[in-house]
Amino acid sequence: MSIKIRYFASLKDYIGHSEDEIIYEKALTVSEVWQQATQNKIKPQNTLVAVNMDYVSWDELVNDSDEVAFFPPVTGG
Amino acid sequence: MTVIIKDTPINPYQDLQEYEETKLTKNNAIGASNIFIGTMRDFNEGDHVKLMSLEHYPGMTEKQLNKIIAAANQQWALIDILIIHRVGDILPNEPIVLVSAWSSHRGDAFDACRFIMENLKSKAPFWKKERLINEQERWVISNTKGYLTTKNY
Numbered sequence: 001m002s003i004k005i006r007y008f009a010s011l012k013d014y015i016g017h018s019e020d021e022i023i024y025e026k027a028l029t030v031s032e033v034w035q036q037a038t039q040n041k042i043k044p045q046n047t048l049v050a051v052n053m054d055y056v057s058w059d060e061l062v063n064d065s066d067e068v069a070f071f072p073p074v075t076g077g
Numbered sequence: 078m079t080v081i082i083k084d085t086p087i088n089p090y091q092d093l094q095e096y097e098e099t100k101l102t103k104n105n106a107i108g109a110s111n112i113f114i115g116t117m118r119d120f121n122e123g124d125h126v127k128l129m130s131l132e133h134y135p136g137m138t139e140k141q142l143n144k145i146i147a148a149a150n151q152q153w154a155l156i157d158i159l160i161i162h163r164v165g166d167i168l169p170n171e172p173i174v175l176v177s178a179w180s181s182h183r184g185d186a187f188d189a190c191r192f193i194m195e196n197l198k199s200k201a202p203f204w205k206k207e208r209l210i211n212e213q214e215r216w217v218i219s220n221t222k223g224y225l226t227t228k229n230y
Contacts, residue, residue, distance in 0.1 A: 009132055009204035010216040053137035055200070069134060069202075075217040076131065076162065076203025077115055077174050077194065 001025070001064035005037045008071035014044060031058045033068050046073050078150075078158045080142045082133065084165035087172040089114045092161060101179065102157040111186035113176045113194050119169035121217070125210040131164045131173070134202035138162075145196040149178070153185040158193065162203065195223045 005020040012018050020037045028036070030049045048055065050069045051062055062068055079100060093112065119126055146158050161175040174197070178190040198220045205217040 006134075008134055008202065009206070013216075050134075050137060050202075053134070053140045069137065071134070071202060072204065072216070073219050074198075074200065074202050075205045075220050076133070076201050077198040077220065 003028075003033060003062055003065070004067045005033065006067065006069040008069065010072045011044065011047060011070050015041070027061050029059050029061055030056060030068055033062055034058075034070065044072065047071070048073065078143075078146050079160070080139050080146070081159075081161045082135075082138055082164055083161065084163070087161050087163050087175055089161075089172050089175045092175065093159070093177060096159050096177075101159075104156050106181050107156055107179050108181045109179070109183040109186035111178045111180075111183070111190040113174075113190050114172055115174040115194075116172050117167050117169050121207060124207075126169070126207045127210050128208040129167045130206045130208070131167060132204045132206070133162075133164050137202050141201050142197065145193055145200065148196070149189045149193050152192070153178075153180065153189040154182075155180050155185060155189055158189070160193065160197070162197075162201070164203070191223075198223060 002021055002023050005022065007015045007018055015038060022033065022036050030051065034043060048071055049058060050056065051060060051066050117129055142160055149155060149158065155178055157179045159177045163173050167173060176190050176193050178186045178193065180186040206214055207217060208214050
């Protein structure tokens with residue numbers, strides 16, 4: 001199973017690229033997705049996460065083909 | 078109910094007029110139109126800002142804005158809503174966002190427009206990067222609070 005991961009704004013700068021893909025065998029939480037995709041990089045305070053474009057908590061489980069996005073607090077408007 | 082994300086300038090009054098003439102839900106019951114326009118100012122945190130780049134998450138932005146509109150429709154009797162938001166490079170004095178709410182009564186139009194704007198500021202995935210007069214670039218860390226009271230919207 002595979003998950004697409006996206007990073008935006010300052011988090012994209014912090015990670016150094018905008019997308020990752022991870023292949024996994026057991027069910028993962030978004031926390032575990034962060035750890036695997038970033039190789040345990042320290043998560044900046046207030047990082048937000050969305051799965052399939054909806055906000056979720058860090059213990060949410062991801063499914064095959066989900067898109068997980070990590071980004072800082074939003075500043076539009 | 079319409080959400081538009083665009084990388085070209087917003088002409089708020091022209092865009093509104095065009096929307097009212099061509100797309101606004103035709104309804105003689107409209108008694109109140111409340112319009113908010115947010116523009117770029119040339120200062121932030123005590124520094125002179127010469128340009129701002131607005132990044133967004135395509136798809137999620139529209140999804141979240143439509144959820145905010147749905148939540149507003151649950152709370153107030155609204156006839157139509159228009160949200161236009163700019164992305165890309167923006168110069169001082171250029172509009173960033175337009176929110177318009179149409180209803181039969183002013184209370185619904187005022188309150189829904191404010192609700193949509195405050196929720197947009199905290200939930201819609203846009204991010205601003207500022208370029209200062211000395212060419213230094215920095216991400217805006219967080220939006221200011223819209224309400225001066227402790228009331229939780």
